[in-house]
Amino acid sequence: EDQVTQSPEALRLQEGESSSLNCSYTVSGLRGLFWYRQDPGKGPEFLFTLYSAGEEKEKERLKATLTKKESFLHITAPKPEDSATYLCAVQARGSGNTGKLIFGQGTTLQVKP
Amino acid sequence: KAGVTQTPRYLIKTRGQQVTLSCSPISGHRSVSWYQQTPGQGLQFLFEYFSETQRNKGNFPGRFSGRQFSNSRSEMNVSTLELGDSALYLCASSLQVATEAFFGQGTRLTVV
Numbered sequence: 001e002d003q004v005t006q007s008p009e010a011l012r013l014q015e016g017e018s019s020s021l022n023c024s025y026t027v028s029g030l031r032g033l034f035w036y037r038q039d040p041g042k043g044p045e046f047l048f049t050l051y052s053a054g055e056e057k058e059k060e061r062l063k064a065t066l067t068k069k070e071s072f073l074h075i076t077a078p079k080p081e082d083s084a085t086y087l088c089a090v091q092a093r094g095s096g097n098t099g100k101l102i103f104g105q106g107t108t109l110q111v112k113p
Numbered sequence: 114k115a116g117v118t119q120t121p122r123y124l125i126k127t128r129g130q131q132v133t134l135s136c137s138p139i140s141g142h143r144s145v146s147w148y149q150q151t152p153g154q155g156l157q158f159l160f161e162y163f164s165e166t167q168r169n170k171g172n173f174p175g176r177f178s179g180r181q182f183s184n185s186r187s188e189m190n191v192s193t194l195e196l197g198d199s200a201l202y203l204c205a206s207s208l209q210v211a212t213e214a215f216f217g218q219g220t221r222l223t224v225v
């Protein structure tokens with residue numbers, strides 16, 4: 001069964017304290033892995049798509065990497081405005097030609113000033 | 114460019130009633146998917162539409178249904194509402210099937 005597991009569930013950082021969020025996945029052939037940011041009461045905001053092992057993408061203080069079994073979201077020198085829930089999702093080739101996303105439970109990040 | 118628009122933003126319904134939620138995708142996007150988000154289950158896939166055809170359906174009872182119109186706008190319907198249907202319902206649009214999905218702000222449904 002296709003599955004996505006994120007860790008930790010919650011993370012508290014001081015402003016400027018870099019860290020990484022983990023997303024482990026088990027799928028019947030990976031089509032793509034997606035990272036989203038979600039603020040309370042809002043819909044997920046698209047951050048990155050990764051398609052193959054070794055791929056990396058960056059945006060401001062965020063960098064996403066992908067291996068054959070997991071992805072990491074590295075946050076460098078975070079600021080309080082980076083506080084949010086970060087969601088990881090995969091599209092599996094085994095689900096046919098559809099865009100169905102399988103989500104992890106998310107990591108809730110709190111950055112204190 | 115306008116994002117994904119969902120209406121209404123908030124709804125309160127009584128058990129046994131039915132409800133219809135609406136989603137307008139990003140202009141030019143032809144694929145629309147729906148998800149249910151609850152604190153316990155997280156984001157769960159409901160269904161996906163492309164060119165007015167349902168391409169995929171999640172593991173939800175038949176009370177949950179949807180459709181897509183020729184202008185790519187989509188609606189989902191939940192009949193005979195149950196307390197457990199209380200959730201944030203999210204719509205996502207994509208240019209094509211299996212490309213990046215962009216989400217709306219969601220409709221918060223409360224069943225009392």
